[in-house]
Amino acid sequence: MFSVKTAYHAFHKENTNFQPTGSADKWKWMWGLNLPPKLKFFIWRCSRNGLATKARLFHRKCAPNPTCQVCNNPNESLLHCLLYCPHANEAWSSIFPSLPLPPQDSAFFDWIWDIKDAISHEALIHIVFLCWNIWKARNERTFKNRVLWPPNVCLQTFRERTEWSSIPRPPSTNDASPTQLRGTHTSTNPPPSNHPLMIHCDGSFISDSQPATYGVVTSNHHGQVSDGRAETFLCSTPIEAEAKAHLEGIKLAQEYGTECTVFSDCQDLVKALEKDYSGWPWRCAAGIGLMINILRNNPFIKVNQVPRALNVRADWVARSKARSTLPVNWISILDLKSDLL
Ligand SMILES: [Zn+2]
Known part of the structure; x- marks a missing residue:
């Protein structure tokens, strides 16, 4: 019976000089x-x-x-x-x-x-x-x-x-x-047995004369947005804003009590949570200590770094909150526009 495979092998056998590409x-x-x-x-x-x-x-x-x-x-x-x-x-x-x-x-x-x-x-x-x-x-x-x-x-x-x-x-x-x-x-890297919730966090800091903001966005593995947080707070450096955003994301994961991965685009912060935060500004130390404590007591919460380009939704929430342009129904807007952001 003819098949492409048998023809290929027949051809290969007949032509000893034949070499497939690569x-x-x-x-x-x-x-x-x-x-x-x-x-x-x-x-x-x-x-x-x-x-x-x-x-x-x-x-x-x-x-x-x-x-x-x-x-x-x-x-x-x-x-x-x-x-x-x-x-x-x-x-x-x-x-x-x-x-x-x-x-x-x-x-x-x-x-x-x-x-x-x-x-x-x-x-x-x-x-x-x-x-x-x-x-x-x-x-x-x-x-x-x-x-x-x-x-x-x-x-x-x-x-x-x-x-x-x-x-x-x-x-x-x-x-x-x-x-x-x-x-x-x-x-x-065994494949996970279920789909952890994804929680993306980002902070926005414009200047120390304005309140900073954070955005936290919860989505499932299809990228559908289900929940989130956005608030203003006072701080004096961008790194503090990042740490605050991440703390709020981890707290939300703790509230859920289910497998969650909390994402930050701040590589230094993720490293600090994994290893050592002694070099961090003292104002962040309490927050980072709290995060480490929550992570230790809730092993179902994982922390991961994400490139900025993949953190666009949390970034949009934090920046819109800072500009006071965040719509009241932002969670449903984000979900509807999940293909745009
Ligand atoms: Zn081109």
Whole structure:
């Protein structure tokens, strides 16, 4: 019986000189990644330069020019589209500010292959989700003229990746997968058995002559907003405002009494909660001590850092509160606009 697979093997057997593009190990590794099938297919298309970018269409005489319709760059290559177009680049620098990007003329898959050992498996999965969402956003912009907003791309990536990671699945049986050999996603990052609530916090500090504000936004793993807090208070530095916002987020998690992850975009604060806060301003010390105490007594509350670009909702709440423009029904507005923010 004919199948593509048997034809491929027959062809391979007959032609001893025939070599598939790239080594077989690379492809085996790629298809063994812990990704939804559509994303495996997407990454394979990228690896074969198979996306219908303007440069590709122009080369095949299917487009009048190779110009990028988003930024008017004269050559919309695959790397331009996914990494270097300004909106894409903004998304990369907000989520992976220190990730080395490849030279513009290099091959996409070579880049993935080069960086895979330097980053965690989780980060690699996030990279593929980000490429996918940048491509989708570029298509929405090109074909439907929709506004392309990088924070939205980052947020959508985060949602999709979180949802994918939260699906319980048995360990892969693909023993040859280097990921499996490194044992990263099966041993150190088991998928959670349920969906913790997500609580995003942000503080806003304009000057010490004005009250500071905080915004706390609670959402489920689909990004649907269910609750939140916003208040004004007095403090004298931005870091105090961040600490206050985070304390309120942790208190809210404690009230819920269920599994919660409290997010802050303040890396120093998250580090202080994990290790040592002795170097912090003394005005924050009591608040941080209180947070550590709550976390110790409520192990179902986790604390995590989130890039600024993914904390847009808490940031919007805090800043609107500071400007006295926060609508009374802001929680339902945030939920309705969950695709915009
Ligand atoms: Zn462009």
